[in-house]
Amino acid sequence: MVSTGGFVLNIGYNVAILAVLIVLFIILVRRPGNLQVYFPAKLQAGKGPPSGVVYRTPFEWLRELFNASEDDLLDSAGLDAVVYIRFFQTGLWILLGSLVYGVLLIPVNYTDSNYEDAKPVGNKTVEYNNLDKLTMGNIKNGGTRLWAHVIGVYWVSFVVYYVLAKTYREVVNLRARSQSRAGDNVNQFAIVVTDIPGNAQGSKRAQQIDEFLLKTHGSSYASAFHVVHMGRASQLFQELETAKSKLARAEAILSKAPGEPRPKHRTGPLGLIGPQVDSIQYWTKEIKDIGSKLRAEQQLAAVEKGRPAAIAFFNSRTAAVAASQTVHAKAAETWQTFPAPEPRAIIWENLGFRYYERTVRRAVVHFATFLIIVFYMIPIAFVSGLSTLDNLKRTLTFLKPVFEIGAVKAILDAFLPQLALIVFLALLPGLLMKLSKSEGILSLGHATRAAAGKYFYFMVFNVFIGFSIGGSLWSQLDIIQKEPAKIISILGKSLPMNSMFFITFIVTKSFTGYGLELSRVVPLIIFHIKKKYVCKTEKEVLLAWKPGPFSYATAVPNDLLIMTLSLCYSIIAPLILPFGIVYFAFGLLVNRRRALNVCVPEFESNGAMWPHISCRILAALLTMQITMVGYMGIKQAPGSGLLIVPLVCTAIFFLYARVKFYPSFRVSSLEVAAEGEEHHIPISVVKDAYTPDCMKSEHVGKVADPEADPRKPSLEIPSDTDV
Amino acid sequence: MVSTGGFVLNIGYNVAILAVLIVLFIILVRRPGNLQVYFPAKLQAGKGPPSGVVYRTPFEWLRELFNASEDDLLDSAGLDAVVYIRFFQTGLWILLGSLVYGVLLIPVNYTDSNYEDAKPVGNKTVEYNNLDKLTMGNIKNGGTRLWAHVIGVYWVSFVVYYVLAKTYREVVNLRARSQSRAGDNVNQFAIVVTDIPGNAQGSKRAQQIDEFLLKTHGSSYASAFHVVHMGRASQLFQELETAKSKLARAEAILSKAPGEPRPKHRTGPLGLIGPQVDSIQYWTKEIKDIGSKLRAEQQLAAVEKGRPAAIAFFNSRTAAVAASQTVHAKAAETWQTFPAPEPRAIIWENLGFRYYERTVRRAVVHFATFLIIVFYMIPIAFVSGLSTLDNLKRTLTFLKPVFEIGAVKAILDAFLPQLALIVFLALLPGLLMKLSKSEGILSLGHATRAAAGKYFYFMVFNVFIGFSIGGSLWSQLDIIQKEPAKIISILGKSLPMNSMFFITFIVTKSFTGYGLELSRVVPLIIFHIKKKYVCKTEKEVLLAWKPGPFSYATAVPNDLLIMTLSLCYSIIAPLILPFGIVYFAFGLLVNRRRALNVCVPEFESNGAMWPHISCRILAALLTMQITMVGYMGIKQAPGSGLLIVPLVCTAIFFLYARVKFYPSFRVSSLEVAAEGEEHHIPISVVKDAYTPDCMKSEHVGKVADPEADPRKPSLEIPSDTDV
Known part of the structure; x- marks a missing residue:
């Protein structure tokens, strides 16, 4: 349970870090010696900052981002990057659209009195704070106010359909334009x-x-x-x-x-x-x-x-x-x-x-992925348990005197159990990419999507489901063991309260995460060390600041997880929406900067990532709708039967997109190919x-x-x- | 429960009908005045019987059928008919292959003593006869003899895979040959x-x-x-x-x-x-x-x-x-x-x-078909109830004196309740074809397959499932109401005994059904009446004997039902296999005759029916495997866990056929098209x-x-x- 004070403190702490990082960025970006850190893509493309001066005013970098057109982005980072940035716009519009209704829901929730009137469950009284009163948990079971939330599900669903259909159409056009243009395709x-x-x-x-x-x-x-x-x-x-x-x-x-x-x-x-x-x-x-x-x-x-x-x-x-x-x-x-x-x-x-080899490989990899998703946490827990200080003392006896030093002991005690988690989670994306490649997939773009999909399922299972449902049940295991029938009411009580945990999660990702990304403090330090002490030739210096790729395989699932969390709690706890909006707004800014100045794509799949993203946003919506059907059932909402309609609409929208848009991403159409026919490339070049x-x-x-x-x-x- | 005597009597009765019909055929087919009835296709194609003499000896018609090559059939009735005849060959090989093992199972069953040792269920003793002792029902629960049946499931499964794969390959080649040949395609x-x-x-x-x-x-x-x-x-x-x-x-x-x-x-x-x-x-x-x-x-x-x-x-x-x-x-x-x-x-x-219209139409039609399959029997039962003699007397009072006549009363009493069943079932194929056409399907061939599929599901649900499971449960409803837990043991007891009912069903279809088809007594009478009293012009006479099409939409599902019954009972009651073999053998003969002499196809889909047939034979096998898993569970068989393997193999075979063969039926390949390129047809003709x-x-x-x-x-x- 997060207290109101703790919650506000956490946000303040994150805002402070962000402020420091932005100040650092504003100072460091204007130093010409850091050009290679902040503008590697521009430099590699032979386009240094105009007239050699980096940003005349402290906030010119912001103006640069706002002024850049989609064509600029397309020229500097390709269609994949533009589609990735479109994803942030889409997320922003979906969450802004949802917020329009969410703002109405908050007073509806706050002025009810479910928590005040609540009776204790088992031997525990229900703990709550003022933030919890903003959630749907404060609505009385079976109350007419729940109609507002039923309508909310419809509202959010149709916002998602509208924004997705619109973006889909635009991305199809972008892709067609890019495919039929002259150049190196x-x-x-x-x-x-x-x-x-x-x-x-x-x-x-x-x-x-x-x-x-x-x-x-x-x-x-x-x-x-x-x-x-x-x-x-x-x-x-x-x-x-x-x-x-x-x-x-x-x-x-x-x-x-x-x-x-x-x-x-x-x-x-x-x-x-x-x-x-x-x-x-x-x-x-x-x-x-x-x-x-x-x-x-x-x-x-x-x-x-x-x-x-x-x-x-x-x-x-x-x-x-x-x-x-x-x-x-x-x-x-x-x-x-x-x-x-x-x-x-x-x-x-x-x-x-x-063909048969590919099929068998795919089957084996999918099965292995399933095992990883479900059981990855077990070895982590096991290794965490093993790598306590006491265990280390027993195995590494010769280091025992070192472990006895007070400061070392304190650090190791706090840090060791986390270490396994950090190492294992850091290894995961690489492992998933290796697995995806061994499916027999033909292109890096496809392998990236396959790895991103696997990572997304991993996070939905272990973060979203693990914390929201598993966490709730685990924390009240003693009550459930005594009265198994209480499981539903416990789930119903704790689901809205978990929203605070996820808001904190989003805040950390938005403020600290994007702050670090924008300021590029880590690459800055590494570059200067390399340049000073390691590099001897011009080529080695070039390699030291060589612009990196967009890491879609890890970035997209992370962004999609935030989307899933925001959508799923959009009705239960609308307070999550502004934080989701901040995440996607920061993401939009930082990634526009990356596309313009920092990153150079490894490959170009012509926006093939979009159906992947769109499909998972739709899956997030479906998760929200199913969660709401379940939660409305727990809440004995009067109109909960009406929640079947959005579920059916989501299925129809999925089929609609599949027929109307999906073929354009799987293959090219003859029409698009014919339009590009005038830009011929000699076969010897191909x-x-x-x-x-x-x-x-x-x-x-x-x-x-x-x-x-x-x-x-x-x-x-x-x-x-x-x- | 069918008694041994009744069973033998029924077979004798059917054999007698068949004998009469064959004698009739042998006499009638050799009369030149009946040429138009027995050789309409040949006549229409301008090829009368050789040298004007119809069959010199009484069994020359049989030699004609054996001598005809596949190319003869292809020339006279097209690829669809050849594929349909292939279906009978396939059925024959599958059932013959299964019989090889089934022959071993019969003594295994007969020499056990489950029925003799059985204790009464509820207040009923188990009734059985010598034929029931030939079934798996006579094997003791949990006995080691059940291993023989587990192996049997493997045997039958692999026979089906082998025969289907072989036929699939041959049909693909036939289709390719037919597509790339010269002529009117x-x-x-x-x-x-x-x-x-x-x-x-x-x-x-x-x-x-x-x-x-x-x-x-x-x-x-x-x-x-x-x-x-x-x-x-x-x-x-x-x-x-x-x-x-x-x-x-x-x-x-x-x-x-x-x-x-x-x-x-x-x-x-x-x-x-x-x-x-x-x-x-x-x-x-x-x-x-x-x-x-x-x-x-x-x-x-x-x-x-x-x-x-x-x-x-x-x-x-x-x-x-x-x-x-x-x-x-x-x-x-x-x-x-x-x-x-x-x-x-x-x-x-x-x-x-x-597209959207087609999609909606398809969804509506599929839903309507589902309702028809599940609920078609209800209006029939209702109308049957209404159309008793007493009800008729009440509504049609002016006919009351007629109904009082003894003979009329007896006939109506026996016939009226059946009438509804006969009329409704006769209307069904037409209704299903109408429904299939209104899906928005482009070709008659596809509509025929769609209607055949619907009819097949109807018969599997209402005949196979209805009689085998529903019938068993219904007949012992009193026991089930008292002790619901008995449901499994009742099902286990009655499943093998139902085999006798289905054998009788197959016998009637083979002997009487194909006898009528071969002798063509009904078309003969109709033709002669028309010719004598109705036809005035040459054209009207031509129309009176115009060769009819193969009615795949009703014939294929009927044949598939026999296949399903034979496969499903192949291990439980191997006695069904010889009768299934007789059905497919007669079907092979009669349909070869139809293809050579009688029928002219309405359209040619180039064997597109084959994936439909093959897929449903595989579904029949799957039904058998699932039935066996259930029944082995009831029988507490020692190796029942091993029955999962054939289930997985069936799924793999399905995917294999789908990838390897199915595309060749959905579309043409460039290779096949290129091979036919030499036979050009002028565009004006097309x-x-x-x-x-x-x-x-x-x-x-x-x-x-x-x-x-x-x-x-x-x-x-x-x-x-x-x-």
Whole structure:
């Protein structure tokens, strides 16, 4: 139970942190030496802050965010980022729309007297405070006032339908515009072909692919890239790149201090043991050796390591679009086709699994995910239990004197049990992404969505359901054991009271979370340390401030959880709505800044994340509606039967969106492809884009471009002396 | 409870009927005057019996059936009929395969002693006879012998998987061969386009269609037929055809008896009242009048009655196949495309419903079907109750003297309550077909499958579940009311005993049913009456023996019900298997004869019925597996937990078939289309085939061909004098 004072204190504490972080940001962002921390995306794109001056006034960064148009965002961060920002707008509109009615509900709740009149349950009296009186818990069971909440469910539902339908339509248009525009979307001319039958290799396989696609597509088929096992080639290519940067580093050290002895290193693990060699000579020889190995591996792979998959290229967008959607072979599980992802988004290892293998992998991964979601908390609890100070003393006896020191003891006592939770939860997103990739998914975009979905279910189960229902039941376990029938009334009593916990959760995420994100204090410190003590070459400095991607796989589920919490409590405890609004408003600002100045996407899925997001917002609404059906039942509301209607409407809306909008995200339509037909891209360019670096002959033997990304970074960065 | 004697008597009675009918057939089929009854399809195709002699020996008809190859069947009745016959082969193999194990189970059952040792349930002793001892009911609860039955479930399951997979593969190949062959399959060049946006009419709409399809398909698009409301035109066309045949009839009467006065008739209803007119003059004028009305209506419809749908024609098979599977428009619910059905299979009224309308219609129809399946028996019982003799006497008092006659009274008493059942059940298939068509389905083939599916569920619910479970519970209602816990033991006891009822059911269907079908006694009598007393013109005689279609909508569900019964009781009472085998063997023979000589299909769906049949055989297997899980539980079988494995295997097989085979039935593959590309059909032929008769200008004004079917009948039918 959160007291009113504690609640207000917590908010104050979070506001204070936010204020400090914003002040820090305003000071730090205007120092030219921090440009690489606050504007890495702009710098990489070759667009430094205008006229070299960073923000003339302390709040110019805000004006910059408000002035940026959607096209600016599209240019700087791509459609995926724009869709992600749209998500915050959508959330904002949904919660603002809900608040319009929520404001009316608060006095309705406050002026009733359920808590004052309540009789004790078992041997416990009902504890409540003034904040609890703002919730639906203060409405008397079976009272006519509950009609206001029934209407509220309708209101919130229709706000969600309206906002989602509107945004869906806009995103479909954005996607169509982006797909038919000129530029580098080579994927519009390519399809992925998997499950090629037979076991032919080398030129026989290439001939088989050509023959089949020529027969089925005639002259619109151009050529194909036959996928091979590239593990060894890719590894050699990595080694080659490493060797090249080591050579560059050694040369930089030598040129900075020409008088010193030539740089040397040991060849053993970590450079600690083994014979000492001259670095420049060593790496020059290595580059030559690895290069010839790579050439041999490329030839070997082409002849012997073929996989039953290919990327096929077409002469027109419409031909590729039609080919990606059509059943090709009589045996429908062979020659399966898919729209090609962007070259950089392809997961090459997964091209070449056959249909049955993919199906089994998917089934296994889904089962494993289910186990993780339901049982992840158990090992955490177990490890937390093991890693108490007393246990440590017993196992690490030689450290016992250290543990006896008062300060160490106090810190470890407080920190150790949390450590397991923090470590395990931090490992989770990576684990889920690994699992998603091993489903056999073709593109990084799809894998990201799959991982995001898994993480979302994890959080809904462990945070939302765990705390709201599980928490309530757990805390009153003694009463339930005595009188199991009380379970419903306990749930009914505690559901509104849990809202305070979730509001606190949202506050922390909004104020401290987004404050840290905006101020970028952590990347700032890391960058300056790296620059001062680690980096020797220009390339290493570039890598130190290289703009990071949007981490959709963890960000989207977190945002969706806040949406779920806000929607679910929107009627029970409307006080949650303003905090949800603050979250989405801060998110909108911070992510606009990230899209404009900070982040560069790893890949572009052309907004394919939207159906994922939209579907889960709808699921959040459904959860709210089901919760309300249950809670209204507990409250013996007069109109609770009417709550079936919104449930049916949600199902209909889901089907509507599925038919009307979903196909546009799964595949391209011929109409959109035809509209882009005028912007032709030569097939040689397309083909080159889809040949992985490690399979290209020109990369071998010459020193690679320091920056793999096609967007050349601006090298005119103010030097340290300007700071 | 069926006694052993009664059971044997019933079989004997059915065998006797069959013998009589076969003898009748052998005698009647060889009389040349009955040629039109026994060989209508052959005659219509212009292929009379070879050298004019019908069957030299009494059993030559059997040799004809055995000698006919699948290609013969394909030529005479098309792929749908071949697939239907394949169904009987499949059923035969499945049941024969099951019988191999069933033969082992019978002694296992017979030599146990559950019935002999049984204690009375309530105040009733368990009645049983020697036939019941052949069932699993005679195995003692918890006995080790039950292992044999657990293994039996595995055996039957794998027989079904094997036979289904094999047949599926063969049918896919047959379908591919039929789709890529030369000939009249104009539908390979056409697609159906629905949900065309906007409300344009006339030439504007035609232009919109052309523009969109040219933009998305370029030169592979040829042209389109814009669908209009054709209700009025179709009605006028029917009137025109009627007028033409009336004129021909009047002219025939006149020419046969030139001396008699010219034929006259009255113009009022049924020709009973109204002014008398000269028939030849009247119909000649009518033909002219209706013809000009039809011309006017055709023009009006083209300009004003457009619907948002079209049939689009393509210059190549591959282009049409790709177009039928591709999302066309950004708003995916518009410009939806489907593979075109054959021209004669299109349900024109349903072209033009929009997506949402179709969805709502489907939902409403499915709900109505659910109500019909569950509650159809209630009005029947009600009407049966009302239509007793006593009730009739009360309502139809003026007929009371008639009812008092002894013989009339006896007949009515026995017959009246059955009448309602017979009438209502006879109305059902028509009702279900009407319902299926009103779903908005595009083709007759699809509507037939939809109606067959509904009828199958009806029979499984009302016959199988109704009699096996419902019947058992109903008969021992008094015990259940006293001790509700007995419900499981009663079900367990009576389930095997019900097998006798179902065997009798199968016997009647096989022997009497197929005997009647083979002998064609009813069509024979009707034809001779019509020929003698009704027909005046050559065309009317042709119509009197016109070959009928296969009635898949009622036949398939009936056959599937037998399959379900046979599979479900295959382990509990293996005695059902030989009778199921007899049913499928007779069905195979009779339907081969029908395909060769008797029936001419209404339409050709290229074997699209197969996934429907296969899926329901699998559902029958699933029902068996679930029944066995339940029954083994009642029997406390030691290995009943192992029965989960076949359940999972069935689910996996279902998904396997769905991925591997189902797409080949839903759409054509590019590979198959490309193989047929050499057999080109000129677009003008395709377009003409897809223009409905009532919208063609050439039909209006001239006298129509006496036979609408393109296959010209052989007119060299031996005259009556030869008989």
